[in-house]
């Protein structure tokens with residue numbers, strides 16, 4: 001008979017063992033080997049059976065063993081030390097407390113998924129893992145983040161394979177009482193109830209679960225509560241499941257409900273209110289609207305509330321293709337907002353305008369979450385230098401007066417949390433080892449992976465219906481002395497799981513080479529609705545099932561954090577072959593690098609930025625406008641085989657000294673860059689601190705008029721802007737034949753400012769080398785100074801000098817931009833007045849556009 005509900009009875013720990021409960025409830029154990037070691041010692045068998053999850057362990061350990069431990073003086077001493085260490089970690093001043101800038105009192109970090117540990121499976125891939133690493137690094141640095149997400153009752157899904165290699169999905173129910181979570185409660189003990197109004201007098205209720213990620217609280221909203229009607233209960237049932245309407249409700253709960261959960265958390269615990277709200281991708285964008293609603297309820301007009309909210313908001317985009325952006329039918333959005341739904345204090349027309357695709361080619365019927373994210377945030381970034389470029393081009397339509405390069409979306413490259421991803425053996429020893437010892441350590445890690453692979457492959461074949469007696473061959477799968485290449489990630493088409501299969505004979509020859517073989521470990525989940533991805537997995541599985549190669553290539557089902565933590569340390573080479581530039585950053589290669597893995601990758605995302613010949617190998621690409629996708633795959637696959645045949649395998653087998661030198665350089669020179677601590681410090685200094693400063697200036701609680709004044713100023717500038725003109729440009733300088741390096745050129749520019757004052761604009765000359773189209777390729781700006789009074793027509797004279805500091809074709813143009821101390825930059829408004837097109841001319845041999 002099947003139970004309809006399950007629960008677990010938690011043991012009462014003897015007084016002296018109470019600290020075990022505290023250690024289990026703070027997820028810091030997941031990146032602290034010493035704490036895990038305590039749990040393992042408490043019950044080695046139970047620890048294995050619990051999959052390394054302390055709460056499950058404590059739920060299963062026998063009363064007899066607990067009584068024993070309560071008498072074990074050595075264990076109690078270690079437990080006391082462990083508990084004291086956690087307490088120090090949670091309370092001691094850390095980097096953030098010692099930084100001297102005026103940093104935000106708190107930062108709320110919103111994400112649709114969080115990958116903290118396999119024991120809290122609330123992630124599907126890179127976006128969630130990044131969010132988890134962000135929180136952990138923030139905790140290590142003492143940065144006062146509050147994480148906000150949803151609790152999905154089925155998480156993502158468990159992947160297994162059918163006999164013929166087709167992906168099977170299952171959705172085990174997660175019982176929050178068995179997870180490392182506590183319910184957030186009101187002082188009277190009732191659960192905090194976050195409520196969203198839905199059309200038709202319905203309501204969406206959610207309770208709030210608290211996970212402790214070191215010093216960082218993570219709030220997860222859960223709609224599976226009694227107060228809800230059955231339909232609303234299922235809003236948070238799955239991550240990235242369901243239809244558009246469910247997705248919209250999830251995002252409303254995350255954004256709007258999330259802000260309400262943060263307010264409740266601060267009210268109940270005394271935690272400082274966030275001064276900065278960071279939204280990890282567009283899904284949580286409604287958080288800005290809820291804050292607009294709060295200010296509107298306090299009497300602020302929409303435009304002023306918008307300025308106050310923008311000031312304290314940071315938006316990170318992760319999507320390099322328009323098709324990847326979250327968009328809803330406008331009608332659907334309209335239905336959920338307004339008097340009959342949420343945010344009744346905000347005009348639905350204002351809400352819809354924030355998500356409108358205004359640029360040419362936009363779809364007027366759609367509500368675009370990324371555009372709303374950008375319009376609600378004064379600061380925005382992509383996640384690698386290359387992705388910054390791609391994002392500026394992709395969103396350039398929002399700043400029509402500017403070249404893509406000037407679009408105010410910066411980039412800040414992702415990082416990974418070393419204590420989570422680096423094998424303890426590597427952290428402790430690698431840098432000090434001799435060559436022989438380092439080679440042995442790599443072999444030990446490879447050997448551990450081989451054992452793990454065999455165990456997982458065995459389980460997988462049992463699930464695929466094989467009898468034990470058929471599986472003897474698995475004992476000989478992989479070889480701890482063979483060069484091991486890993487490839488594991490989600491399976492959207494751009495990641496090209498099956499590129500390696502393009503020329504199967506050539507791959508087989510690599511795998512079976514008698515002298516210099518390589519072996520491949522592959523893993524990845526396809527989205528349940530993505531049959532194309534499942535076909536790729538099936539192709540790969542069928543190839544790997546072949547008796548000729550199955551000892552050298554494996555596909556492991558159910559890629560997740562637990563598998564990843566074994567995979568990265570055990571692989572010598574980490575392979576990544578996305579379609580450039582569709583990998584916004586990529587992080588698995590960083591995790592491999594921190595373990596001494598060498599990257600073999602297309603120059604995309606972070607690898608484009610930090611690749612050096614000492615750290616691995618680039619896969620040459622055939623990208624570019626109009627590249628035929630099939631031809632491109634063929635060329636890039638051939639390039640991949642060549643690099644493996646000619647460079648990677650000979651280096652590993654014939655020049656181990658060079659290989660070890662590459663590992664050392666990877667660890668010492670690349671290692672420090674790819675850290676999540678570096679990333680969070682960068683976010684703090686480059687985005688959070690200026691956002692907090694802007695927030696304080698515009699916060700209506702501090703200055704009731706500042707945000708309204710800024711809104712009124714922007715409004716006036718937009719109204720006056722059509723009057724702003726560049727009337728005349730002249731260059732006074734040496735004659736053309738004496739334009740020499742080291743000389744300078746004086747520019748005199750007449751502009752009309754309409755109703756604006758000189759202090760409200762900046763007149764700039766933009767100069768630099770020009771290409772054959774007269775496009776300035778490396779623009780630098782020189783601010784021109786007012787010279788003299790306005791003449792009768794109201795036009796004004798500006799002057800400045802251009803230094804002729806390089807030889808060759810050189811050009812300039814001039815422009816007028818609005819300026820205000822509370823703008824994040826001069827391009828924020830998307831307004832620029834340029835000389836009329838006909839004014840382009842060549843003066844004194846100097847090109848002018």
Ligand SMILES: *Cc1c(COP(=O)(O)O)cnc(C)c1O
Pocket residue numbers: 124125126127129488489490559560561564585586587588589591
């Ligand atoms: C790091 C990681 C990812 C992301 O890898 P990418 O290289 O960015 O695709 C996905 N899943 C898991 C389990 C990871 O650990």
